[in-house]
Amino acid sequence: MMCRMKIRPGHQFSPFGRSAEMNITLLTHFKEFEKRSNTGQLVVDVLGTAAEQVRWDRMVPPVHLLEDIAAGGVALVYPGAVDVNAVGLEAISRVVLIDGTWHEARKIHQRSPYLLTIPRIGLSTGVKSRYNLRKNQKEEGLCTAECVIEVLRMFGKHEEAELLYERFLAFIRPEGVMRGSLPGSRSGTNISCPPQLMP
Numbered sequence: 049m050m051c052r053m054k055i056r057p058g059h060q061f062s063p064f065g066r067s068a069e070m071n072i073t074l075l076t077h078f079k080e081f082e083k084r085s086n087t088g089q090l091v092v093d094v095l096g097t098a099a100e101q102v103r104w105d106r107m108v109p110p111v112h113l114l115e116d117i118a119a120g121g122v123a124l125v126y127p128g129a130v131d132v133n134a135v136g137l138e139a140i141s142r143v144v145l146i147d148g149t150w151h152e153a154r155k156i157h158q159r160s161p162y163l164l165t166i167p168r169i170g171l172s173t174g175v176k177s178r179y180n181l182r183k184n185q186k187e188e189g190l191c192t193a194e195c196v197i198e199v200l201r202m203f204g205k206h207e208e209a210e211l212l213y214e215r216f217l218a219f220i221r222p223e224g225v226m227r228g229s230l231p232g233s234r235s236g237t238n239i240s241c242p243p244q245l246m247p
Contacts, residue, residue, distance in 0.1 A: 070141055070203050072099040072196055073113060075156060075163075077148030087179070087193035088147040090219055094212045099196075101147065106159050116142050117162055123169045125195055126157060131167030143169065143199050147192045171198045179220060193219075 072095060080086045081103065092099045102110050116122050121141040123131075144163070146153040157163055175198065179191035190198070193216045200209035 070098075070143060070205070072199070073110075073142055073144045074099065074101045074147040074192060075104050075110075075113075075144055075160075076101050077146075077152040077156060078103055079152070080148055086147070087191050087216065087219065090193050090215060091196045091212065094215050095196075095208060098208075104146075104148075104156050104160070109160065109162055113142075113144070114162055117166055123167050124163055125169050125171065125199060126153075126163075130170035137203060140169075140203075145192060145195055145199075150189070169199070169202075171195070171202060 072091065074088045074091060076086075076088055080088060081101075088101050092101050102113070113122070121139055123140045123143055125143060125145045144166070146156050146163075148156060175190065175194070177190045177194055179194060193212060197209050197213050197216065200206070200212065
C-alpha cells in the first residue's frame, strides 16, 4: 500500500550524545510528511540523531527496527494494556511511536504484526494536550511531540524534554490566534497517544 521506506535522520546535533541509551523511532504515515501541522519532524529537528522518522510501509517493514525488536529492548507507545513500567525502563533502548491521525495509527498498528509482539509503555501523566493545529482532536489524546516529551521525562531526559517542549510551544498556534495560521517551520505529527497509557 505504501511506497518504499524513508528515514529522516535529522540534524547532526543530538542532545542525547552519541552514547545515548534510548532512541526514538516515529513510524509515520506517508500523508504526514507533507503536513505542516505534523510534529514528528519537530521531534527529529530537536533530538537529532537520537530520533528518526520512518515512513510506514505495510509490505516493507523497516529492517533495522525488525532487527532491534528481535534483539529485545524495544517498546511501543500505544493505547492498551501496559507491559512496561518505570521498573523495567532500563532494559529499553528504543521507543516506537506511531505518527499519524487516530485512524491512521490504528490501521498501522493492526497491519504491522511486528508491533503486536513488543511491550507497550504507559505514560499516566494526566497532561492535557496543548496541540491546536487540527480540528476534531481527541480531548484525552496527545500529539506526537507531546508523547515524546512525556517519554523523555519518564527516561530522565529532562533537559531534552524541556527543549522539545519549548520548541513545541513555539510551533503551535498561540492562544487567541485564529485557526488557519500555521507555523512557518516544517514539523509535525498527529495525535497518537491517549493519556491513559500515554499512550
